[in-house]
Amino acid sequence: xxxxxNRTVKNSNRQKNKAKESVGNFIKMCFFRxxxxxxxxxxxxxxxxxxxxxxxxxxxxxPGNPVDTYAQQLMMERGxxxxxxxxxxxxxxxxxPNKSIFExxxxxxxxxxxFNLGTSMRRPDVSVNLLIxxxxxxxxxxxxxxxxxxxxxxxxxxxxxxxxxxxxxxxxISSYIIVSSSIPDYLWGIILVFIFGVxxxxxxxxxxxxxxxxxxxxxxxxxxxxHAALPxxxxxxxxxxxxxxxMRGSCIGVLGEDYIYAAKARGIxxxxxxxxxxxxxxxxPLITSLAMSLAALFGGSPLIETIFNYPGIGQQFGISIAxxxxxxxxxxxxxMSFIVIIANMIADSLYSVIDPRVRRDV
Amino acid sequence: xxxFRKTLxxxxxxxxxxxxxxxxxxxxxxxxKETVFKIAKSWDKTGIRNHYHGGSNIGALEWxxxxxxxxxxxxxxxxxxxxxxxxxxxDDHTTIIKIRKNAKWHNGDEFVAExxxxxxxxxxxxxxxxxxxxxEKIDDKTVKLTWKPWMEPNDTVKTLLLAADKVGSxxxxxxxxxxxxxxxxxxxxxxCEKGYKGWAPFGKxxxxxxxxxFLANYTAFKAHNPTWFVATGPxxxxxxxxxxxxxxxxxxxxxxxxxxxxxxxxxxxxxxxSIYNLLSNGEIYYQDGLAPEATLNSILEKxxxxxxxxxxxxxAIGLVFNLEKPIWTPEVRRAFQYIFDREExxxxxxxxxxxxSFPLIGLAPSEAERWMDKEDFEKIPxxxxxxxxxxxxxQQAGWKKVDGKWQINGQNVKLVLGYDGSHPGMSxxxxxxxxxxxxxxxxxxxxxxxxxxxxFDTAKARDxxxxxxxxxxxxxxxxxxxxxxxxxxxxxxxxxxxxxxTFTREDYENGLIQEYDIGNLALQFEKADGSGKFYxxxxxxxxxxxxxxxxxxxxxxMVLGAAKMDFGIQFYQNVTGSFVDFSKIDxxxxxxxxxxxxxxxxxxxxxxxxxxxxxxxxxxxxxGINFSLGFYSPK
Numbered sequence: 001x002x003x004x005x006n007r008t009v010k011n012s013n014r015q016k017n018k019a020k021e022s023v024g025n026f027i028k029m030c031f032f033r034x035x036x037x038x039x040x041x042x043x044x045x046x047x048x049x050x051x052x053x054x055x056x057x058x059x060x061x062x063p064g065n066p067v068d069t070y071a072q073q074l075m076m077e078r079g080x081x082x083x084x085x086x087x088x089x090x091x092x093x094x095x096x097p098n099k100s101i102f103e104x105x106x107x108x109x110x111x112x113x114x115f116n117l118g119t120s121m122r123r124p125d126v127s128v129n130l131l132i133x134x135x136x137x138x139x140x141x142x143x144x145x146x147x148x149x150x151x152x153x154x155x156x157x158x159x160x161x162x163x164x165x166x167x168x169x170x171x172x173i174s175s176y177i178i179v180s181s182s183i184p185d186y187l188w189g190i191i192l193v194f195i196f197g198v199x200x201x202x203x204x205x206x207x208x209x210x211x212x213x214x215x216x217x218x219x220x221x222x223x224x225x226x227h228a229a230l231p232x233x234x235x236x237x238x239x240x241x242x243x244x245x246x247m248r249g250s251c252i253g254v255l256g257e258d259y260i261y262a263a264k265a266r267g268i269x270x271x272x273x274x275x276x277x278x279x280x281x282x283x284x285p286l287i288t289s290l291a292m293s294l295a296a297l298f299g300g301s302p303l304i305e306t307i308f309n310y311p312g313i314g315q316q317f318g319i320s321i322a323x324x325x326x327x328x329x330x331x332x333x334x335x336m337s338f339i340v341i342i343a344n345m346i347a348d349s350l351y352s353v354i355d356p357r358v359r360r361d362v
Numbered sequence: 363x364x365x366f367r368k369t370l371x372x373x374x375x376x377x378x379x380x381x382x383x384x385x386x387x388x389x390x391x392x393x394x395k396e397t398v399f400k401i402a403k404s405w406d407k408t409g410i411r412n413h414y415h416g417g418s419n420i421g422a423l424e425w426x427x428x429x430x431x432x433x434x435x436x437x438x439x440x441x442x443x444x445x446x447x448x449x450x451x452x453d454d455h456t457t458i459i460k461i462r463k464n465a466k467w468h469n470g471d472e473f474v475a476e477x478x479x480x481x482x483x484x485x486x487x488x489x490x491x492x493x494x495x496x497x498e499k500i501d502d503k504t505v506k507l508t509w510k511p512w513m514e515p516n517d518t519v520k521t522l523l524l525a526a527d528k529v530g531s532x533x534x535x536x537x538x539x540x541x542x543x544x545x546x547x548x549x550x551x552x553x554c555e556k557g558y559k560g561w562a563p564f565g566k567x568x569x570x571x572x573x574x575x576f577l578a579n580y581t582a583f584k585a586h587n588p589t590w591f592v593a594t595g596p597x598x599x600x601x602x603x604x605x606x607x608x609x610x611x612x613x614x615x616x617x618x619x620x621x622x623x624x625x626x627x628x629x630x631x632x633x634x635x636s637i638y639n640l641l642s643n644g645e646i647y648y649q650d651g652l653a654p655e656a657t658l659n660s661i662l663e664k665x666x667x668x669x670x671x672x673x674x675x676x677x678a679i680g681l682v683f684n685l686e687k688p689i690w691t692p693e694v695r696r697a698f699q700y701i702f703d704r705e706e707x708x709x710x711x712x713x714x715x716x717x718x719s720f721p722l723i724g725l726a727p728s729e730a731e732r733w734m735d736k737e738d739f740e741k742i743p744x745x746x747x748x749x750x751x752x753x754x755x756x757q758q759a760g761w762k763k764v765d766g767k768w769q770i771n772g773q774n775v776k777l778v779l780g781y782d783g784s785h786p787g788m789s790x791x792x793x794x795x796x797x798x799x800x801x802x803x804x805x806x807x808x809x810x811x812x813x814x815x816x817x818f819d820t821a822k823a824r825d826x827x828x829x830x831x832x833x834x835x836x837x838x839x840x841x842x843x844x845x846x847x848x849x850x851x852x853x854x855x856x857x858x859x860x861x862x863x864t865f866t867r868e869d870y871e872n873g874l875i876q877e878y879d880i881g882n883l884a885l886q887f888e889k890a891d892g893s894g895k896f897y898x899x900x901x902x903x904x905x906x907x908x909x910x911x912x913x914x915x916x917x918x919x920m921v922l923g924a925a926k927m928d929f930g931i932q933f934y935q936n937v938t939g940s941f942v943d944f945s946k947i948d949x950x951x952x953x954x955x956x957x958x959x960x961x962x963x964x965x966x967x968x969x970x971x972x973x974x975x976x977x978x979x980x981x982x983x984x985x986g987i988n989f990s991l992g993f994y995s996p997k
Contacts, residue, residue: 062816069815075839081846082839082854084488091580092417123417124585126408134408134604190635198643198664205639206631211606212398306633311407311604319407319632324815 040348044341051337052330056108059326060101066121066324067093073323093121108330118331122323128331131316138208139300139312142228146235147293153236154243155286159279161244162251173244181241186303189234193307196230203230206309231308235301246289250282257281288347295343299336396624397996399946399989400646401981402631407604413592414531415485417584420591422628424528426609426986427468427593431459431478432525436983437676437728439842440974441521442991445473445530445594451517457507458500459524464616467533468598469590475499480534480541481527483548484583489523490563492906496545510565512557515906522841523906530594540583547575559903560878596621596990605630620992641665647943650982654786655713662960667945669960671952672714673976673983674968675936676847677837678726679711679787680718681795682930683830684821686861689770689777690830695928697755699745702798708934710794711787714963715934719744722835722930723921724851725844729836730921732968733844738890738918743925749802768803776805780828782817783810791933792832822858831859835930844917845905851924852883852898860929887923890915898923937965940980949994951975 070093071086080088099107111118117128157177161170180188197205209215209223254260255278263273300314309315313332320328405421414420414428431446443449445465450458465473479497482490492513498506509515515523534541551572554562561568568576591599596617597609609626612618629646631637638657640646642664652672653661662668681698683690704717718727720742731739753763761768761775768775777799781792789810796806809828811817821831833856838847852862863884865875875882885898901916908916942950951972955962966972978984978993988994 065815065819068818069813072814072818080840081488081849083849086854091577092584120408123406123408123411124581125411125587126406131408193639198639201643205643205645206629206636207605209603209605211601211603211608212627307636309605309629309631309633309636316407322813 037349040345044345047341048334048338051341052108052112052334055330055333055337056105059329060104062324062326066326069324070122108327112334117335118327120320120328121325126328128328128335131313131328131332132335135300135311135313135316136298138310139305139314140297141224142231142310142312143235143297143300144294145228146232146239147290147297149232150236150239151243151286151290151293154240155247155279155283157240158244158247158249159251159274159282162248162255162282163274163278177241177244180237181245183238184303185234185238185301186307188237189231189304189307192230192234203227208311228310231304231310234304234308243286246286247282250285251278254278254282288350291343291347291350292340295340298339397622398625398627399623399648399994399996400627400629401648402637402640402646403607403628404630404632405602405607405628407630410591410602411584412588412590413536413586414528415584416587421630422607422609422626423591423593423599424985425981426597426626426989427591427595427599428528429530429593429595429986429990430525430527431461431529432521433985433987434522434525434841435974435977435987436838436840436980437674437842438974438977438983439522440977441525442987444987444990445478446524449521449524451520455494455509455511455514457509457520457524459505459507461503461505462616463503464614465530465594466614466616467530468593468612469533470614471533471535472502473530473594474502474534475505476534477532478505478529480537481529481532484532484537484541484544484580485527486563487527489527491561492523493563494565496548496564513559513907516909519843519845519906522843526840531592533592536588536592537583537586540579540586543579544576544583547572547579558878560876595986597626597986600625615990617990617992621989622992622995623989626989641668641941644943647946648981649941650938650980652712652714652937652939659961661941665943666960667943668941669944669950669953669956669962670939670941671950671962671976671979672937672939672965673973673980674726674728674965675938676726676729676842677834678718678720678932678935679715679791679832680707680722680835680931680933681830682722682833682835682856682859684826684828684859684861685929686824686826687829689775691759692928693755693759694761697752697759699928699931700748700752700755701802702795702931702933703747704933706798707791707794710790711934712790712936714937714939714965715787716937716965717934718932719746720932721745721925721928722851722856722932723924724836724848725917725921726836726838726847727932727935728968729838729842729844729847730917732842733913734917734921735914738914738922741890741918741922745931752802763803766803767805774805776807777829778807778809778827779830779832780809780811780817780821780826781832782814784813787936788832795832818855818859824861830930833859834936835932843906844913844920845902848902848905848920852885852902856930857883887919888926890918890922896923938980942979944997946997947994948997949988950979 067086067089071082071089074080074088075082075085108118119128120126157173161173164170193205196203204210204227208227209220210227213223215223260273260277263277298313300312300317302314302318304310305312305315306318317329317332320332401422403422403425404419405423406418409418410416410420410423411418414424420428429444431444432449433442433444434440435442445462446459447462448460452458459478461473461475461478467473476499479499482497492509492515494508494510498508500506509520532541548564548566551566551568554560554565554567558567593599596612596615598612600608600610602608607628607630609628611621611624615621629640631640637646637649638653638661641649642661644665644667652658658670662670683695699721704719708715708717716727720727723730723742725733730742756768761770763769779792779795781788783789792808792810796808799806809820811820817831820826821828821833835851835856836847837850837855838844839850840846850856865879865882865884867880869875869884870877870880879899883897883899883902886895887898888895896919898920901920905913905916944950944953944956952962952975955964966976978988981988
């Protein structure tokens with residue numbers, strides 16, 4: 001009886017210990033996770049502060065001054081004598097070059113703390129926040145469609161050439177990948193504009209929609225898509241190659257796995273193996289790259305947007321650099337860095353969820 | 363594979379759908395009933411302010427909506443009366459301006475005397491410095507200007523000064539608060555003394571303490587955003603997006619019968635290659651400027667309805683020396699005049715330019731020819747490539763040639779040449795100069811700046827790294843009267859590059875100059891007749907006031923005086939032009955030449971009928987007069 005009681009007590013103690021252990025493990029896991037995320041957030045914040053500081057200093061070191069550049073522009077635009085244009089430039093600019101660098105830095109930091117990323121030197125009514133609101137949607141529109149198209153096509157091409165190695169198709173697709181990836185997207189842009197815009201006149205060479213048509217609703221959206229077609233193709237052509245190569249590499253790794261051999265041995269049809277076993281498993285590592293690519297979309301592409309005269313954030317960035325609009329350059333740089341850092345942090349955190357080894361390394 | 367093919371087919375089908383259903387080919391983009399003139403002209407994509415002084419680039423509105431009293435054509439000074447019906451310069455130092463009876467603002471209000479006054483009373487433009495008091499209203503449609511007798515310009519210049527500003531841009535009713543405040547601050551400033559030639563708009567010397575008040579008021583004026591675009595011109599703003607702007611014919615315009623096109627459609631394009639694409643596929647009907655020869659011919663080949671006309675650009679391109687560097691002795695400067703084949707330099711910069719054999723003279727050749735006495739013009743020294751002469755002069759300066767390389771004090775000569783890399787002509791010239799000098803035994807290092815601002819910043823700095831630069835040696839951005847070009851050459855741009863001497867406070871304390879002349883040019887030239895020397899600054903400040911005969915004499919002094927100094931080298935007179943679509947525009951000049959070649963290389967001679975007509979085709983030079991005066995109509 002005593003033994004029985006002892007055994008029961010022992011068992012209940014063991015169970016209590018187990019419960020304690022599992023609660024302990026849970027707390028420990030939570031602690032590790034919180035610590036992991038806090039560390040990531042801390043790194044992200046430090047990176048942001050450093051980027052803001054570096055951006056501020058580097059921009060101050062840029063050659064040329066905005067007053068002379070603006071005066072030259074006014075002189076050209078308004079047919080003014082240089083001195084008169086310079087006087088007007090000084091009056092019109094929202095910038096005092098005589099302020100010390102510390103005053104400028106303090107003003108910049110104060111603005112940031114008020115979530116004001118910066119105001120244009122030329123137009124006090126134009127802020128970085130406004131630029132983001134006005135131009136980012138157009139950039140995201142074309143670049144996200146291009147990303148989706150290139151990702152899907154790249155996945156299919158990559159898995160096909162991995163599955164059918166040494167075939168004629170692999171040769172053809174590999175040649176395409178080499179050619180398309182080695183020519184930069186802006187060059188593709190120029191080629192497309194020349195062929196479809198100038199030579200055959202089937203697509204517009206510039207712009208985002210036609211104002212004279214006075215369209216609304218679906219017809220307007222179609223008109224927008226029509227104008228976006230060439231920039232999307234230019235983006236996609238180059239990106240497809242990258243995704244296809246990444247997918248091919250990933251597929252080759254998966255092809256050596258036992259479950260592929262087992263599936264083949266079980267007589268599962270080739271189509272099913274490619275679709276369910278190969279493509280799905282090989283796609284996993286590409287998902288994190290996709291997250292990073294999504295972040296890169298926010299920067300736009302100054303060159304592509306300039307070639308197609310597409311009103312995106314990248315083109316605005318280019319214009320600000322050319323006109324030495326320091327505050328806009330600073331603000332946009334910071335915004336883009338913020339997006340990349342956040343995306344990086346999310347990708348990092350997702351990885352830790354998928355792969356516990358990353359967590360343990362902390 | 364079936365899945366892959368299916369997806370590929372869907373993507374291709376989507377792209378096809380976009381082009382078929384969403385596709386609205388450019389041909390379908392305009393109504394058949396309306397005549398539309400299409401151009402490329404950039405404006406702020408972030409949106410425009412609803413007035414000319416708002417600090418935003420307003421694009422096509424500047425040409426077609428905002429007007430001056432009188433429009434001058436750059437490079438010819440041809441005058442066309444717009445908002446002003448007449449301008450009468452009287453002997454009592456006054457000018458009476460009568461405004462057109464039926465001139466109206468785009469919101470329907472009458473354009474009245476207060477509006478002319480409002481423009482000048484808030485914008486202290488150059489003209490206001492020549493006035494002794496604020497502008498007076500005679501009646502609703504008449505104003506009176508009173509000039510400072512000691513600075514009174516001649517009648518030609520008075521009209522040109524009135525033509526220099528877009529007066530139809532400040533409606534008094536709309537901007538009353540700021541105009542009145544500006545006048546209130548101005549009234550509290552002390553009057554200038556008689557004979558005072560410093561900055562004194564309306565005869566008032568602005569005190570340092572008032573500058574901040576003026577600036578604050580102007581900033582508020584600039585930020586004011588009316589609900590309508592403040593203008594009076596032949597076209598009204600209908601709508602504007604980031605990429606397109608539509609202007610509609612102003613039905614209340616005082617010359618409404620002259621306005622033949624119903625609409626203006628402008629594309630907001632900055633990149634020059636995109637503009638060439640629009641020209642090539644016929645989406646725009648006009649573009650000013652000149653493309654490189656191959657590009658120009660390719661555009662004309664792709665669009666058979668285009669022609670390109672050429673005209674003088676009132677500026678010359680060449681070399682400007684940095685006189686701060688001890689290397690530039692008079693002999694060396696003269697020797698450099700003989701080193702270059704100017705036709706080669708022209709070919710490198712602008713194939714259609716006109717080679718010049720002059721040194722830097724302060725005026726482009728066409729401007730010198732136009733304004734100078736013929737006899738004096740012939741006296742300007744001409745130089746051509748003569749390496750023996752250059753060698754002789756360099757040897758006189760103490761240079762020696764060793765193993766094919768020129769040396770001074772036993773050291774190889776190495777010169778740094780700065781240029782603005784964003785200007786294709788300047789880049790071409792810089793490379794050609796490098797090659798010519800290297801062949802002659804002078805080592806040159808090219809320093810390319812990415813834009814004009816950074817180039818000028820470096821070029822004008824004390825201890826600049828540039829020994830010499832490629833630049834406009836002479837350029838007139840405003841009306842053609844020679845003052846603009848002289849100011850560019852001696853005071854505003856080339857003066858700081860040349861490091862010309864300036865007056866100091868010490869000179870003022872020694873009684874040599876007035877206080878307002880501190881920092882002014884201390885450069886002296888010899889008079890053309892050899893009767894002594896004169897200060898260039900005195901000529902510059904009086905240039906507007908000379909009579910025609912006096913002007914000719916003074917120009918001889920200025921041009922021949924500068925030529926003796928060899929401050930730089932003119933390589934070629936620049937030539938610009940305009941692409942025009944003759945299938946869309948009726949009223950173009952020189953159309954008889956198009957059958958022979960649509961790339962019309964002939965530049966009409968100064969003073970000829972085509973000289974004026976061709977200059978007018980360049981909208982940058984003539985703004986909207988082809989449209990307001992009915993020179994252009996749709997075909």
